[in-house]
Amino acid sequence: MAKTINVGIIGAGFISPYHLKGYRKCTNVEVVAICDVVSERAEEMAERFEIPRTFTSVDKLLAIKEIDAVSVCTPNINHKQLTLKALSAGKHVLCEKPMAMNARQGQTMIDAARKARRKLMIALNNRFRAEAQFIKRIIDSGKLGKPYYARSQSIRRRGVPSWGVFGQKKLQGGGPLIDIGVHMIDLTWYLMGCPKPVSVSGKTYETIGATPGHVGMFGAWDHKTYDVEDLAVALVRFADGATMSIESSFCANLDKDVYGCQIVGDKGGAGIDPLRVQIEMGGHLMDCTPTHIPENNMYDEEIAAFVDAVAKNKPVPIPATEAIWTTKIIDAIYASSKANREIRLK
Ligand SMILES: NC(=O)c1ccc[n+]([C@@H]2O[C@H](COP(=O)([O-])OP(=O)(O)OC[C@H]3O[C@@H](n4cnc5c(N)ncnc54)[C@H](O)[C@@H]3O)[C@@H](O)[C@H]2O)c1
Structure with missing residues (x-):
């Protein structure tokens, strides 16, 4: 049987339900925890998506050993810091766009992913x-x-x-x-x-x-x-x-x-x-x-592609090394x- 990928969500604002709906459609994913500095937001999202654990501290979420990967869904100013924390805790990261406030921060994230030997994908979902x-x-x-x-x-x-x-x-x-x-x-x-x-x-x-x-x-x-x-x-x-x-x-x-x-x-x-x-x-x-092309849900496809790369240990479709050029x-x-x-x- 395929291994279950355990996921944590960081940030419970506008974009996180798009990640959560995508993960819910993956049969091999369990979203085990969500974190937001505003506790009510994490709790509300946890109730809506039946997520067992909520936190206001990212460190506590990242301390959960079983978590394989996280989605970083916070404002741009936190992308670098939270991605670095997640990578050093051994998690694969799907980070929302833009990857960082600037390319200098982006390069630091790329270097950290390389060092941690973890995947770092940027959520440029329009490609899907x-x-x-x-x-x-x-x-x-x-x-x-x-x-x-x-x-x-x-x-x-x-x-x-x-x-x-x-x-x-x-x-x-x-x-x-x-x-x-x-x-x-x-x-x-x-x-x-x-x-x-x-x-x-x-x-x-x-x-x-x-x-x-x-x-x-x-x-x-x-x-x-x-x-x-x-x-x-x-x-x-x-x-x-x-x-x-x-x-x-x-x-x-x-x-x-x-x-x-x-x-x-x-x-x-x-x-x-x-x-x-x-x-x-x-x-x-x-x-x-x-005349017609079949409709799709770009967010679901993005999440499925990230999960597939993690599950099969293959390259992510939008690596940070590519996203940094934008x-x-x-x-x-x-x-x-x-x-x-x-x-x-x-
Ligand atoms: N891919 C897309 O189509 C798309 C669409 C909208 C937003 N985004 C991106 O998603 C990111 C978030 O945007 P949003 O619209 O969801 O913003 P938002 O303000 O609605 O939500 C962000 C959430 O992160 C929480 N947060 C802030 N700092 C935190 C921390 N240190 N730890 C935990 N939680 C923290 C906030 O309390 C808030 O609930 C941005 O980078 C934005 O560019 C992407």
């Missing part, structure tokens, strides 16, 4: 979207040729989260770019075939979020504590000559919200939001969008905006 997997297969089949340009867009026109700490730089590391931009930059880069970034030119704008009186899709947000960018734009150059443009916003006076990407190859192109495929045939650029790009966009020049990446 059905449309993303479909486009990845089309690109890998060579039908679009070599990707040389891509657009990454995570645009909310009035979408500052009204919960959590998403508008506070010291707790988040940044604004929309590090929160929702990270998903779409990672996905776009992954679909391009993970080319090596060499330089970044970016600019961030702060015009709306910190002022009162705006109506948002998630209700009112705290404009008084809001000190992150509203909009970030950038161009990334890759070693193979390809480029990626980036737009990411919580607030922008644009015509529509977009959460997707477009990949341009020398034989065709494809994009998400909306899903579109175009391929040149007989000299004509043809629209080849599928964090390096984001760091460079902020640095480029501040310095008003292009930033070289190593």
Whole structure:
């Protein structure tokens, strides 16, 4: 019989039920404990998902010997510290995105995972979207040729989260770019075939979020504590000559919200939001969008893939060593905006 993977959850806020629903669907997983600094949150989640033990101290949860793996579902500021603790307690880690506040912290996490010989996966769940997997297969089949340009867009026109700490730089590391931009930059880069970034030119704008009186899709947000960018734009150059443009916003006076990407190859192109495929045939650029692709739950697939890697002792599908490139790009966009020049990446 397959070994049961015992899991602990750190953080009982907005994202943790997505992890818990995914683990519940895995027949070889037992979620044995949950921890939150706010005890009621841990208790509420434990009741909802029938988790036997709750804690307010991470150390107590990590002291449970039977726990094989943990999900780190806390705000960005804690990702590094809690991941390091979990790794040194011998646990495999699925850490929420962004992997850390910056790439320096991310590298420390990678080094710790290597030293502990434990798996460290970053929850960039958009790679598991059905449309993303479909486009990845089309690109890998060579039908679009070599990707040389891509657009990454995570645009909310009035979408500052009204919960959590998403508008506070010291707790988040940044604004929309590090929160929702990270998903779409990672996905776009992954679909391009993970080319090596060499330089970044970016600019961030702060015009709306910190002022009162705006109506948002998630209700009112705290404009008084809001000190992150509203909009970030950038161009990334890759070693193979390809480029990626980036737009990411919580607030922008644009015509529509977009959460997707477009990949341009020398034989065709494809994009998400909306899903579109175009391929040149007989000299004509043809629209080849599928009539239907089966829906999936990207979170469930992400959790199942992590569990499978732990259970079978194989590499995780989104290793931290890969995820760190998006964090390096984001760091460079902020640095480029501040310095008003292009930033070289190593
Ligand atoms: N993958 C996705 O689609 C997605 C979506 C939303 C959020 N996230 C990420 O998940 C993380 C959490 O976001 P959220 O929206 O759930 O935030 P949240 O504020 O709703 O929940 C975070 C929880 O962590 C708890 N916490 C804080 N410090 C802790 C500590 N030291 N030990 C234990 N618990 C602690 C808080 O009390 C809170 O209950 C963020 O990094 C965010 O970027 C990912």
